[in-house]
Amino acid sequence: MFNILNNIKITSSVSAIQIINNNIYVLGSNYLLNIFKRDDFSTIDNMPLFENANHRHIYDKSYAISNNIDIYISQSENYNGHIFSKEGIKLTKEDSLDFHDNSVSVSKFSNDSTLIAIGDEDGKVFFYRSDIDQLLFSLPPMADAISSISFSDDDKFTAIASYDKSINIYSMTANKKISTTAISDVVEDMLFLDNGQKLIGVTRDKKIFSYDVLTDEISYGDFEFSEWPTTIKRVGKDSLIVGSRGQNLYLIKTNSLEILKEIELPNTGVKTLFIHKNYLYVGYVDGNIDTIDTQYKLQEFEINLNINKFEEASSLLEKNIFLLIETIADKYDMEWENILNQAKILLSEHKNDEALALVEPFFFDKKKEKAYNFLNANKNNFIHFNKLIQEDKVMIALMFADIHEYLKDTAEY
Numbered sequence: 001m002f003n004i005l006n007n008i009k010i011t012s013s014v015s016a017i018q019i020i021n022n023n024i025y026v027l028g029s030n031y032l033l034n035i036f037k038r039d040d041f042s043t044i045d046n047m048p049l050f051e052n053a054n055h056r057h058i059y060d061k062s063y064a065i066s067n068n069i070d071i072y073i074s075q076s077e078n079y080n081g082h083i084f085s086k087e088g089i090k091l092t093k094e095d096s097l098d099f100h101d102n103s104v105s106v107s108k109f110s111n112d113s114t115l116i117a118i119g120d121e122d123g124k125v126f127f128y129r130s131d132i133d134q135l136l137f138s139l140p141p142m143a144d145a146i147s148s149i150s151f152s153d154d155d156k157f158t159a160i161a162s163y164d165k166s167i168n169i170y171s172m173t174a175n176k177k178i179s180t181t182a183i184s185d186v187v188e189d190m191l192f193l194d195n196g197q198k199l200i201g202v203t204r205d206k207k208i209f210s211y212d213v214l215t216d217e218i219s220y221g222d223f224e225f226s227e228w229p230t231t232i233k234r235v236g237k238d239s240l241i242v243g244s245r246g247q248n249l250y251l252i253k254t255n256s257l258e259i260l261k262e263i264e265l266p267n268t269g270v271k272t273l274f275i276h277k278n279y280l281y282v283g284y285v286d287g288n289i290d291t292i293d294t295q296y297k298l299q300e301f302e303i304n305l306n307i308n309k310f311e312e313a314s315s316l317l318e319k320n321i322f323l324l325i326e327t328i329a330d331k332y333d334m335e336w337e338n339i340l341n342q343a344k345i346l347l348s349e350h351k352n353d354e355a356l357a358l359v360e361p362f363f364f365d366k367k368k369e370k371a372y373n374f375l376n377a378n379k380n381n382f383i384h385f386n387k388l389i390q391e392d393k394v395m396i397a398l399m400f401a402d403i404h405e406y407l408k409d410t411a412e413y
Helices: 298-306 310-317 321-325 327-348 352-362 366-377 379-390 394-403 405-409
Strands: 004-009 014-020 023-028 032-037 043-048 071-074 081-087 090-097 104-109 115-120 125-129 134-139 146-151 157-162 166-171 176-182 187-193 198-203 208-212 217-220 229-235 239-244 248-253 259-264 270-276 279-284 288-293
Touching: 014 270, 014 279, 014 288, 071 104, 071 115, 104 146, 115 146, 115 157, 146 187, 146 198, 157 187, 166 198, 198 229, 229 270, 239 270, 248 321, 259 321, 298 310, 298 327, 310 321, 310 327, 310 352, 321 327, 327 352, 327 366, 327 379, 352 366, 366 379, 379 394, 379 405, 394 405
Parallel strands: 187 229
Antiparallel strands: 004 288, 014 023, 023 032, 032 043, 071 081, 081 090, 104 115, 115 125, 125 134, 146 157, 157 166, 166 176, 187 198, 198 208, 208 217, 229 239, 239 248, 248 259, 270 279, 279 288
């Protein structure tokens, strides 16, 4: 269902991944920085950051790596944390960040790497200049420990989620809280969309939510994950990827929060997702890291869809389901109504096999499969309704539609 380009393994849970130039930097929960070559995945170095320190929990979120390979870690034995800055081939340990009175629960670098936000189990969040380790400001404490932090793409907004099942959103430019909302459960991970106007996240009660910052409205997907979700990333133009503590990865439509596909992985327990160009790096709690080529078979997929060869295109999804995140895959939605109408005509002519063959390439989308099955189950009513219209028996057709309400959604009605 997808193409694993390579697999590498470290000796602990994969806490964070970053790529700079031709190197892959992987931070493990055992305070070891692992460096690999991106072109052949060979090991360059393994750098211990703390000696003889107890490992963090396999799903701990207190580690972070910036786009500049600044690294933040805190020890489980005390409340202090450290930023390590990369200078050439060495890492320099900076001064201790010791303003916290309780253990650090989550840390996050801004997208421009100039700031790091660090949340602790007292519900406090401190913002530091990452280059000089200087405390800039802190936020009023929340009622419980901090569970997740997110910056908008332009770093103008930040969202802070707490174990008290609430989220506060702050304007970094106006230096004030602009919104707060209650949530169904503790937020595991979240991200901004639409220039900071929308926040999407996953919660411990196995839900996905979308919060509109401007209208203060929150909505949830009409499903629950089969396992505890752990992380969420945006991929492609209109898609999201959600990792979980189980063996499944979820491909989700951004606007509707519908599952496009539930993908079975070779390992259990996704800790980290990282996207670089057309590659998805999946880091597990057992130390495995799979590199997936999301554009495998893309050229062949595009050729077939451009000439409406849906059967051939859909056969490629069996080799790479991530082709669905490409813009060309929108053609499945654009052509569906026309395809369904053609299938309706074939069913009215009792050409059931031909109708099924026409729509079957669309059945990776369960909503489309359900729509066809409903059409097929009620084909006699559709046929009768169309016959009434063709015979100009309009009043009888309208009365028939009153009995079978779904006929009112047809083009004929």
